[in-house]
Amino acid sequence: MSANNFSDPDDDVTPPNQYIPIASVDEKSTARRRPSNGCVITALVILVALCLVGATIGAAAFALYFYNSPTASNATALQPGDLTEVALAASPTISPGALPTQGISPTLTTIPTNTLPALPSPTSTSPSTATISLTTTPTAKPTWMPCPGIYFSRLYVGDKAYVSFDPPLPNRVRSQPSTSGVYLGMLQPGERAEIIGGPVCSNQWVWWEVRSLASGLKGWTAEGDNKAYWLVPVP
Secondary structure, eight states: OOGGGOOOGGGGSOOOSSOOOOOOHHHHHHHHHSOOHHHHHHHHHHHHHHHHHHHHHHHHHHHHHHHHSOOSTTOSOOOTTOHHHHHHHHOSSOOTTOOOOTTOOOOOOOOOOOOOOOOOOOOOOOOOOOOOOOOOOOOOOOOBOSSTTSOOBOOOTTOEEEEOSSSOOOEEEESSSSTTSOEEEEEOTTOEEEEEEEEEEETTEEEEEEEETTTOOEEEEEOBOSSOBSEEEOO
């Protein structure tokens, strides 16, 4: 019997009734590396959750950046000395819809309050006493009789008199209180004269020394007769 045909004593062992297949080494290694279905699902859930969280964070960051970023109308940076910058600095208000550029703060200009000058305190002064000027109508002087039995006189020395218009005749002026006196001139109707002397009784008349206020004529003239007064006192 050849060596290849030599029977091993172990060959007499009775094989089992059921055949148990033995997996190959490749199959074992493959089965050991394949994960189970539960692990795969868990990994997928974690991955999806991480994606959702990342998407939420990214959306929030984008929205925040978009909100804080300047708009197209305000994207141009202002340079020092620019008219727009001067206008913004001088005006305390910002027009609606325009966002203020960062770094420029409006300067509030204080409007001076109109102050009124101090009024002088009223000084209490006693009311001045009003001077009431009463214009009294001079009362006529009482008549008197310088020449008994002739007529009552209405004149006194110092009075002013005028020649009566009734009758409208002039009065003769003489150098003496008598018709025998020298004729000096006449006092016309309405002409005023001042009584400077008298009276003197002569020729049944009352004579007064007079001086004309118009011409200065000076002499003696009669006041009247028993029928009328030729000289009328000035009120």
